[in-house]
Amino acid sequence: xxxxxxSTVEEVNAGQGPAVLCVDFRRFDxxxxxxxxxxxxxxxxxxxxxxxxxxxxNVARSLDEIATGYAERVLDxxxxxxxxxxxxxxxxxxxxxxxxxxxxxxRPALLLVDPSWPTPxxxxxxxxxxxxxxxxxxVGGGPAEADVDPLDLQAMLDLLxxxxxxxxxxxxxxxxxxxxxMESLLPRYRAWLGLxxxxxxxxxxxxxxxxxxxxxxxxxxxxxxxDAWDLTRMPVSSAxxxxxxxxxxxxxxxxxxxxxxxxxxxxxx
Numbered sequence: 001x002x003x004x005x006x007s008t009v010e011e012v013n014a015g016q017g018p019a020v021l022c023v024d025f026r027r028f029d030x031x032x033x034x035x036x037x038x039x040x041x042x043x044x045x046x047x048x049x050x051x052x053x054x055x056x057x058n059v060a061r062s063l064d065e066i067a068t069g070y071a072e073r074v075l076d077x078x079x080x081x082x083x084x085x086x087x088x089x090x091x092x093x094x095x096x097x098x099x100x101x102x103x104x105x106x107r108p109a110l111l112l113v114d115p116s117w118p119t120p121x122x123x124x125x126x127x128x129x130x131x132x133x134x135x136x137x138x139v140g141g142g143p144a145e146a147d148v149d150p151l152d153l154q155a156m157l158d159l160l161x162x163x164x165x166x167x168x169x170x171x172x173x174x175x176x177x178x179x180x181x182m183e184s185l186l187p188r189y190r191a192w193l194g195l196x197x198x199x200x201x202x203x204x205x206x207x208x209x210x211x212x213x214x215x216x217x218x219x220x221x222x223x224x225x226x227d228a229w230d231l232t233r234m235p236v237s238s239a240x241x242x243x244x245x246x247x248x249x250x251x252x253x254x255x256x257x258x259x260x261x262x263x264x265x266x267x268x269x
Contacts, residue, residue: 008070009077010047013039018082018260020044021074021108023090023097025051028133028192032242034087034113040244041253043260046078050093054191060153061194063096063202071100082260083109087242091115092199095207109259112213113252114238117222118196124150126196130189134163153190153197160189212259214252216241 012022012035020043022035035047048070054061070093074081080101086094091112098110116122127150148155164185168178206224213221213231216238221229232255234241234248241248 008048008053008073010035010049012036012045012047013043015039015042015044017044019046019078020083020085020256020260021046021048021078021081021097023048023050023084023086023094024088025049025090025195027088031239032244034085034242037242037244037249037252038085038256041256043253043256046074046081048074048097050090050195051188051191054194055187061198063093063198064204066198067093067096067100070097074101081108083111083256085111085113085256087113087115089116089118089196089199091117092202093195095211096202096204099204099207107209110207110209110211111256111259112211114216114219114241115213115221117220118199120150120200123193123196123200124148127156127193130160130193131163134160134167151197151200153194156193157186157190161186212255214241214248214255216248 020038022033022038022045024034024047026033026049033047035045039045050066050070053066074097084094084098084101086097094112095110098108101108127148131146146159148159150156161182164182165178168181173181206222209228211225211229213225213229215221215231215233216236217233218238219233219241221231225231232251234251236243236246236248240246243249
């Protein structure tokens, strides 16, 4: 399957067995990605990258729109995956996607790896962190603090654009070069913050049925988690849970294989 920018479903590894569908994205800190880790384990792995998807368009999308569009594309291109796995701030999108795939086929097994649950406060922190990366000695370091609603995506983008213009002007970047810098950064900022805002605004009820979750030592679970959750907390931090060659990585490989090929009489999926 083609994996260029026009395809929303990327085949990471054409391994043996049923498909494992991962919802992940390239993080600003370049930490390992879930689909790459599982693909290295010779699993037949596909990726959905919502940040890349949102960076390709200029329109904000709700989580329901993203999940519905993804479900249609997945069922059309690869059929029903055996497992839907999602990580970090894509966890809620993974939940919604599994629900929508389950409308037309038996629901796949659902795995969350180091899930995060965005709140207005955490979106505000992410926004402040992005602004802190836009710094220049010529303007005395980072940008000044600003009172912006963390759920107002356009207001955050307008301020990021202003920050970039200020820094580029102070650094003496040529007028014909500045647009290229802006175009390389702003779509990524819009996509990342757009995913967080859309997740915060998601009001769908919690899903029913079993959810497998692998957590780092500092990971948290939502208040609505119940006895249907199969929780495994690894003795590593969230930053290290996807590091290849670690016990956490090996546990993930074994868990996904067990979800692909459950033992007779195992109805935990």
